[in-house]
Amino acid sequence: MEINNIDIFCEVIDNYGDVGVAYRLAREFKRIYPSKKLRFIINKTEELNLIKKSENIEIVTYKDISKIENSADLIIETFGCEIPKEYMDKALKSSKLIINLEYFSAEDWVDDFHLQESFLGGNLKKYFFIPGLSKKSGGVLLDNEFLERKKKVEENKEYYLKEFGIDEKYDLIGSVFSYEKNFDYLIEELKKIDKKILLLILSEKTQKNFIKYFDNNNNYDKIKFVKLPFFTYDKYEELLALCDFNLVRGEDSFVRALLLGKPFLWHIYLQDENTHIKKLESFLGKYCPNNKGLKETFINYNINRDNFSYFFKNLKEIERHNKNYTNYLRENCNLMEKLIKFIENIGGKN
Numbered sequence: 001m002e003i004n005n006i007d008i009f010c011e012v013i014d015n016y017g018d019v020g021v022a023y024r025l026a027r028e029f030k031r032i033y034p035s036k037k038l039r040f041i042i043n044k045t046e047e048l049n050l051i052k053k054s055e056n057i058e059i060v061t062y063k064d065i066s067k068i069e070n071s072a073d074l075i076i077e078t079f080g081c082e083i084p085k086e087y088m089d090k091a092l093k094s095s096k097l098i099i100n101l102e103y104f105s106a107e108d109w110v111d112d113f114h115l116q117e118s119f120l121g122g123n124l125k126k127y128f129f130i131p132g133l134s135k136k137s138g139g140v141l142l143d144n145e146f147l148e149r150k151k152k153v154e155e156n157k158e159y160y161l162k163e164f165g166i167d168e169k170y171d172l173i174g175s176v177f178s179y180e181k182n183f184d185y186l187i188e189e190l191k192k193i194d195k196k197i198l199l200l201i202l203s204e205k206t207q208k209n210f211i212k213y214f215d216n217n218n219n220y221d222k223i224k225f226v227k228l229p230f231f232t233y234d235k236y237e238e239l240l241a242l243c244d245f246n247l248v249r250g251e252d253s254f255v256r257a258l259l260l261g262k263p264f265l266w267h268i269y270l271q272d273e274n275t276h277i278k279k280l281e282s283f284l285g286k287y288c289p290n291n292k293g294l295k296e297t298f299i300n301y302n303i304n305r306d307n308f309s310y311f312f313k314n315l316k317e318i319e320r321h322n323k324n325y326t327n328y329l330r331e332n333c334n335l336m337e338k339l340i341k342f343i344e345n346i347g348g349k350n
Contacts, residue, residue, distance in 0.1 A: 007072035139333035153241035171195035
């Protein structure tokens with residue numbers, strides 16, 4: 001299908017996760033299709049202004065939707081956001097394709113539901129595109145800038161350490177980005193390691209979990225805690241690549257950690273009826289199906305029964321596993337490659 005212009009819709013609810021993924025997607029589309037007009041349509045711009053660069057991407061707010069005369073050939077609807085009726089009325093008459101980009105899931109149902117059509121009537125076609133970890137799924141967002149950034153940090157570690165103001169030598173450097181949680185067991189395990197360790201604590205919500213450690217920083221001998229300011233996701237990715245291990249939360253940070261090949265733990269977003277644990281177990285079934293110790297560490301981390309002994313005793317083994325898994329994802333689960341191929345071939349499918 002020939003596409004001349006693209007509109008990407010995003011609704012910000014209560015954090016940077018959705019807008020981060022959506023805008024990352026927009027930047028990738030602009031890299032692949034530099035001559036095509038691209039609009040990023042969003043309900044509010046505060047979060048976007050903190051992460052966007054000076055790319056040639058037009059930003060339109062929902063309140064200015066009436067100023068859009070013509071809908072785009074291709075519409076990307078991210079994470080089930082609601083496209084205003086005023087725009088949809090135009091799209092039903094003149095647009096060619098809507099892609100409903102869903103949230104990531106490693107559950108088995110994804111393979112059957114990915115690329116299913118939602119019938120709208122008329123000539124406009126709509127398909128569900130579901131990110132995941134299987135070859136049949138939509139994959140994960142392996143944006144080119146991220147891969148280049150990862151390589152730069154790995155090749156220039158000393159430079160980036162200085163960029164982040166890390167002048168001392170440490171045996172281990174880790175980042176922590178979490179929801180509400182008690183980290184006493186983490187600190188106790190790090191004490192047992194008896195190495196010089198730097199913990200970099202990100203986001204106000206995470207830092208609240210560490211207040212008592214900040215207040216007593218001098219009492220932890222070889223462990224140093226540092227509060228970091230808000231970073232754009234470019235800087236955050238540099239930090240993740242610099243660390244020896246990362247504790248991450250949400251979807252976008254989880255995927256970045258997964259693609260780095262470094263040891264990590266994922267604090268999944270809490271849902272009713274333990275739905276989040278079922279999602280986590282589905283991920284672990286694909287990521288480390290035969291590693292009971294690593295599985296239990298992830299589960300325990302998310303049900304507040306923390307036991308970090310396996311994780312820190314096996315960092316090198318976990319890193320080898322993660323590097324191999326990253327290679328699998330790069331070869332089989334590149335979301336943009338899958339998405340572009342689908343868009344360009346859809347005209348001949350029906």
